[in-house]
Amino acid sequence: MKRPLIFVQDPNALKNWLNACGTDAKVLYDLDDLGNRFDPSSHMVLIQISPSSPIEMIIKIAKQFDVVAFANKPNDLEGLQLFQSGIKGYLNTFSSVERIEQALETINAGSVWLGQSVMQAMIQSLVIHNQSNDDWKLHLTEREQETTELVLQSKSNKQIAQTLEITERTVKAHLHNVFEKLEVSDRLGLVLKIKNWS
Secondary structure (H helix, E strand, C coil): CCEEEEECCCHHHHHHHHHHHCCCCEECCCCCCHHHHCCCCCEEEEEECECCECHHHHHHHCCCCEEEEEECCCCHHHHHHHHHCCCCEEEECCCCHHHHHHHHHHHHCCCCECCHHHHHHHHHHHHHHCCCCCHHHHHCCHHHHHHHHHHHCCCCHHHHHHHHCCCHHHHHHHHHHHHHHCCCCCHHHHHHHHHCCC
């Protein structure tokens, strides 16, 4: 697990971030020359977007480190921009300790952490700009195909459950099977794999 380096301006947020990161976290007082001060292979950077750490600086840091960006008012456009620039996570500055812990676990496992609306916007942009063949369907049952088609339409688990007239638990089971069969770990990985299927 990578050691968290924390750069945050809000003392209330700092408390949550430290609780989520544990005793191994280090609070940063500046972002100067991080690549020479810390090893990018063993550290991740948690940064609050602010005048002292604007998006351009965060994008630059994300070229070396795994970065989790925090915004006081997250929005889909900003999240997409950051994700496309290589950040690994995007959360509200005042997220709960549990939410931050989930994000860090997900990132340390090699995935990305985006809010549901940002994830849906990302999937939508991929679906609009890329066409795939349907060979991926050969690996899935009919119900798994239907579930996957709805994921490709940026539907949430709740919306999929309503459309297919099944429970959200069943949707999760179908998605778990789809992820295993297509060897992906999350919705974004699923969409990327299907859109690049050859």
